[in-house]
Amino acid sequence: MNKTKKWIQEIKNKLHFNSKKEIVDFLVRLIFMISTIVSGSFIIIIIIFIAREGIKPFVTDNDGLGAVNLFRFLTGRVWLTGTTFQSTLYSVGFIIINTIYVAILSLLISMPIGVLTALFIAKIAPTKLSSIMRTVIELLAAIPSIVYGLFGAGVILPFVYNFAKTLGIQSPGGNSVLATVIVLSLMILPTITALSEVAIRSVGKDIEHGSLALGATKTQTHFKVILTSAKSGIFSAAILGIGRALGEATAVSLVAGNAQNGPSFGIFQTTSTLTSTMLQGLKETIGLDYDIRFSVGIVLMIVILITNTLLNYVKRKVGNVNVK
Amino acid sequence: MSNKRKRFDKLLQTVTYISASIGVLILSLIVVFVIRNGVGLINLDLITNDYHAQFYNGGIDEIVTFSNTPRPNELDSGDIYSEKWGIALRDGLDREGKPIIEVVFIAEDSPLYTMYDKNNLENTEFKIEVENIISSVKFDNKPSALSIYGAEYMINELDAENQFREIVFSSLGGGIRGSLITTLYTIGLTLIIALPIGIFSAIYLNEFAKKNRLTRVIRSMIEMLTGVPSIIFGLMGLAVFVPLTTRYTPATSANLISGSLTLAVILLPIIIRSTEESLKVIPDDFRFASLALGANNSQTTFKVVLPSALPGILTATLLAIGRVIGESAALIFAIGTTIKDDISIFGKSTTLAVHIWSLLTDEPANIELASTISIIILFIVLILNISVKLLSKKYLKRA
Numbered sequence: 052m053n054k055t056k057k058w059i060q061e062i063k064n065k066l067h068f069n070s071k072k073e074i075v076d077f078l079v080r081l082i083f084m085i086s087t088i089v090s091g092s093f094i095i096i097i098i099i100f101i102a103r104e105g106i107k108p109f110v111t112d113n114d115g116l117g118a119v120n121l122f123r124f125l126t127g128r129v130w131l132t133g134t135t136f137q138s139t140l141y142s143v144g145f146i147i148i149n150t151i152y153v154a155i156l157s158l159l160i161s162m163p164i165g166v167l168t169a170l171f172i173a174k175i176a177p178t179k180l181s182s183i184m185r186t187v188i189e190l191l192a193a194i195p196s197i198v199y200g201l202f203g204a205g206v207i208l209p210f211v212y213n214f215a216k217t218l219g220i221q222s223p224g225g226n227s228v229l230a231t232v233i234v235l236s237l238m239i240l241p242t243i244t245a246l247s248e249v250a251i252r253s254v255g256k257d258i259e260h261g262s263l264a265l266g267a268t269k270t271q272t273h274f275k276v277i278l279t280s281a282k283s284g285i286f287s288a289a290i291l292g293i294g295r296a297l298g299e300a301t302a303v304s305l306v307a308g309n310a311q312n313g314p315s316f317g318i319f320q321t322t323s324t325l326t327s328t329m330l331q332g333l334k335e336t337i338g339l340d341y342d343i344r345f346s347v348g349i350v351l352m353i354v355i356l357i358t359n360t361l362l363n364y365v366k367r368k369v370g371n372v373n374v375k
Numbered sequence: 376m377s378n379k380r381k382r383f384d385k386l387l388q389t390v391t392y393i394s395a396s397i398g399v400l401i402l403s404l405i406v407v408f409v410i411r412n413g414v415g416l417i418n419l420d421l422i423t424n425d426y427h428a429q430f431y432n433g434g435i436d437e438i439v440t441f442s443n444t445p446r447p448n449e450l451d452s453g454d455i456y457s458e459k460w461g462i463a464l465r466d467g468l469d470r471e472g473k474p475i476i477e478v479v480f481i482a483e484d485s486p487l488y489t490m491y492d493k494n495n496l497e498n499t500e501f502k503i504e505v506e507n508i509i510s511s512v513k514f515d516n517k518p519s520a521l522s523i524y525g526a527e528y529m530i531n532e533l534d535a536e537n538q539f540r541e542i543v544f545s546s547l548g549g550g551i552r553g554s555l556i557t558t559l560y561t562i563g564l565t566l567i568i569a570l571p572i573g574i575f576s577a578i579y580l581n582e583f584a585k586k587n588r589l590t591r592v593i594r595s596m597i598e599m600l601t602g603v604p605s606i607i608f609g610l611m612g613l614a615v616f617v618p619l620t621t622r623y624t625p626a627t628s629a630n631l632i633s634g635s636l637t638l639a640v641i642l643l644p645i646i647i648r649s650t651e652e653s654l655k656v657i658p659d660d661f662r663f664a665s666l667a668l669g670a671n672n673s674q675t676t677f678k679v680v681l682p683s684a685l686p687g688i689l690t691a692t693l694l695a696i697g698r699v700i701g702e703s704a705a706l707i708f709a710i711g712t713t714i715k716d717d718i719s720i721f722g723k724s725t726t727l728a729v730h731i732w733s734l735l736t737d738e739p740a741n742i743e744l745a746s747t748i749s750i751i752i753l754f755i756v757l758i759l760n761i762s763v764k765l766l767s768k769k770y771l772k773r774a
Contacts, residue, residue: 072671079673080583086575087584090647091593093640094600097607100614167394175391184395187402193756194405195701197728198749202405204735205412205742237401244398270384273391298604300704305735326606330707348610355604 101352105345113139113339124346129312130328141343143325143350145313150324150354152316153228153303154296157235158289164236165243165292166278166285172244173251174273185248192241200302203234208306215319222319226308229318234302239292246291250284251277286366290359297355300326325351409753413746416470420506421747424550425716430510433490433503433542444482454479455530461485464509464526470549470744476522476529477547478507493541503544513540551748553716557631557724561710562699564635564720565642566692572639573646574688580647581654582676600644605705612637612709626721634710634726638699645698646691653687653770654680686770690763697759700752703728727752 068074108119119139127142168188172181208225211233215222254277262272278285308321309331315322329344329351442461450456456463461482469475481487481503492498512529513519520532533539576597584590616633620626626633657680665675711723712733718724725733731748734741 072674076671076673079676080579083575083579083583086572087579087593089572090576090643091596093643094596094603096615097603097611101607101610104610104614164394164397167391168398171391171395175388176395184398187399190757190760191398191402193697193701193760195703195728195752195756197701197703197731198405198409198753200703201731201735201742201745201749202408204740205746206404206408240398240401268380268384270387274387294602294604298606300604300606301707301732305732326604326704329606329610330704345610345614348607351604352607355602359602 098352101345101348104342105347105349107342108139108141108339108346113342116339119339119343119346125350128314130323131311139339141346143328143347145315146323146325146328146347147350147354148314149228149310149322150297150326150351151358152314153231153235153322153324154293154358156228156232157239157296158293160232161236161240161243161292162289165240165288166247168240168244169247169251170273170278173248174277188241188244188248192245196238196299196302199234199238200305202237203230203302203306207233211319220319223308223321226306226321227319228315228322230306231303231322231324232318234306235296235299238299238302239295242295243288243292246288247281247285250281250288253284254280282369283366286362286369290362290366293358293362294355297358298326298351300330303327304330325354406753409746409749411746412743413748413750416743416747417750420547421470421550422555423552424547426548426550426553426714427716428508428545428548430543430545431501431503432493433487433501433544434493435486435490435539435541438486438489438537440484440486442482442485444484447480447482450480455526456480457530457534459534460487462487462530464530466526469508469547470741474523474525475508475547476510476526478503478505478509478544481505487542490542503542506547507544508547509542509544511543513543514538515540549744551727551730551744553714553718554725554727554730554748556718557710557715558700558726560631560718560720561635561638561706561726562696564631565638565699566695568635569639569642569646569695570688570692573643573691574650576643577647577650577654578676578680581651582680583672597644597647600640605641605702606708608637608641609705609708611640612705616709620721624721628723629709629711630722631710631718631720631724634706637705637709638702641702641705642695642698645694646688649691649694650684650687653684653690657683686766690766690770693759693763693766697756700726700755701728702726703732707732 066077068077107113109121109124110118112118116137116139119141123140124142124144125147126144127140128145129140129142130146131142132138132140168184172184172188176184207230210225211227211230212222212225214229215225215227258276258280259272262276263269267275303324304327307323307327309327310321310323313320313322325347329347441459443458444461445458446456447463450463451465454463454465462478462485463480464476465479467475467477487503490501490503492501495501509522509529511519511521512533514532514536515538517532520529522529580590580594584593612633613629616636617629620630620633620636621628624630624632661679661683662675665679666672670678706726706729710725710729712725712729713723714730714733715722715724727748731745731752734745734748
């Protein structure tokens with residue numbers, strides 16, 4: 052009891068103002084604090100509301116259609132068996148695999164290119180050239196994803212179509228795993244380059260000089276000493292890059308081809324990712340076909356979370372190896 | 376050093392050079408592609424025109440006097456002129472690349488000026504104008520002259536007659552005025568919402584908050600927003616802001632306000648980080664001096680700290696504008712993909728980026744117009760980027 056009284060007294064003391072100036076000061080603090088709490092709470096709002104909508108298909112009977120089977124949803128190989136509005140047989144199993152598959156492939160393409168570009172900018176190029184290159188990378192990073200999508204639809208799709216044709220394969224308009232991977236790797240290249248460059252530049256001069264003094268050539272030093280020392284930073288770049296690749300939506304939806312079943316591993320097969328699936332069939336505004344989009348959203352968030360945790364774990368393991 | 380070593384070094388160097396040139400190559404490819412496809416459509420009309428063409432049916436009474444204006448000299452050799460009707464037509468292509476017949480000249484004494492609006496007899500401002508598109512001329516006694524037969528056929532058919540049943544004509548659609556206005560509205564609304572909250576949060580975190588666990592948690596919660604893909608923000612807008620705005624405003628579906636609110640959430644971490652960075656470089660001496668002179672915390676914040684942080688806030692604003700212009704995935708859900716000409720902040724509409732998406736998901740995709748819009752977007756983004764760079768350079772020099 053005594054404690055509560057003390058508390059009330061304390062609050063009363065705090066709320067007792069001697070002048071108008073103090074009231075203003077208090078109000079300003081209050082507004083600032085509320086703004087901060089609002090800013091911080093959005094991540095919770097996102098999680099709560101998407102979870103609320105996304106869990107609905109699994110726990111309610113969806114206006115008489117019956118609940119969606121969670122196990123089937125996570126493992127199935129066809130997006131929708133039956134017709135829209137009449138079936139609960141949704142599955143994203145193959146889409147999860149597709150998403151991770153294209154993300155890893157694009158990382159495999161843009162990682163070496165990005166890291167070597169970063170090395171060139173940070174260590175090899177003369178000052179003037181490296182500042183031009185840095186601007187180029189910044190501009191690439193600033194290009195909105197929809198423009199990459201347009202580039203994909205206008206240049207990469209015809210290219211893939213013709214490439215497939217010369218190999219004697221019929222590709223539907225070029226919409227394919229290959230096109231998706233190319234577009235994604237273009238998009239994550241600037242992210243990876245910029246972050247790797249920071250990592251490479253922060254490698255100490257003494258390590259570099261030590262290597263050169265021991266008789267290693269410049270190229271040997273760059274590849275064997277600097278890149279290995281910057282390993283941890285480069286790994287962070289990869290984590291951010293793959294996060295962007297997993298979450299990219301509009302550009303991918305324009306070149307993926309929206310495969311309804313899979314998984315698709317062949318590079319000329321059409322594919323579909325979690326994000327492109329969310330963007331298809333936007334006409335429905337109520338019912339299961341609307342709610343299922345949120346379920347896909349939850350799956351996407353979980354996939355990104357797991358990938359990040361996994362890569363961060365690997366990074367810690369890799370980072371622990373003593374480079375010196 | 377062995378020859379083998381040298382060769383290997385050369386190989387690695389070459390690979391590095393090639394990799395470095397790829398970035399430059401991609402940027403130039405994108406720019407060249409967009410400009411080559413889009414530059415043909417760029418003109419002022421595109422920005423001022425509506426997207427949806429207005430169709431009119433013009434009827435005509437008994438004609439008393441025909442035109443007798445001779446063929447004007449300024450017409451191209453390809454333009455077909457009818458002296459009887461005082462009108463010149465030209466075969467052209469619309470913004471989707473389909474063949475059309477456009478009006479290039481009408482004589483002042485043309486009988487076509489006596490046409491009335493068959494759909495709305497009270498419409499007194501009804502008239503056919505230069506740049507209108509004629510889709511067909513219908514006659515009472517013979518088949519219609521459709522635009523697919525070309526301008527010459529249409530003029531010949533008209534010249535052979537003294538009367539027609541109606542002329543169907545339209546304005547040239549495909550303009551982006553609506554999307555452009557939506558984009559501007561969205562930028563304004565988003566900044567009005569996001570800037571105060573973002574700046575206040577940054578000030579609170581940097582100036583007022585105690586360095587304790589709670590502050591760290593809030594800070595990392597704001598940081599977490601940067602890792603969320605934009606399509607998830609779109610879903611949040613759909614689940615939170617769309618129902619909220621439809622309940623408390625006249626809106627009935629996704630609208631500009633819900634879109635701006637969604638964008639504001641996306642921008643918060645960007646604004647907070649940028650503002651905080653500029654707050655951090657303000658020396659503590661400023662604050663102590665102000666406090667020592669008897670100012671209290673909020674006075675110090677508003678009169679000393681905030682003015683010094685202005686360049687950072689300006690940078691944040693420019694970055695935010697760039698993000699709003701380029702954002703597509705979140706807005707597909709939070710504003711919708713309906714292309715509109717009359718814009719209301721309570722109505723559905725699209726920004727330029729979503730307009731591109733709609734054009735590309737149509738069958739067949741309209742690459743030309745999409746490229747033209749991309750030129751506009753890229754141009755704005757380029758200017759914003761350069762301004763941010765100049766601003767931070769100037770600011771760094773001073774600090």
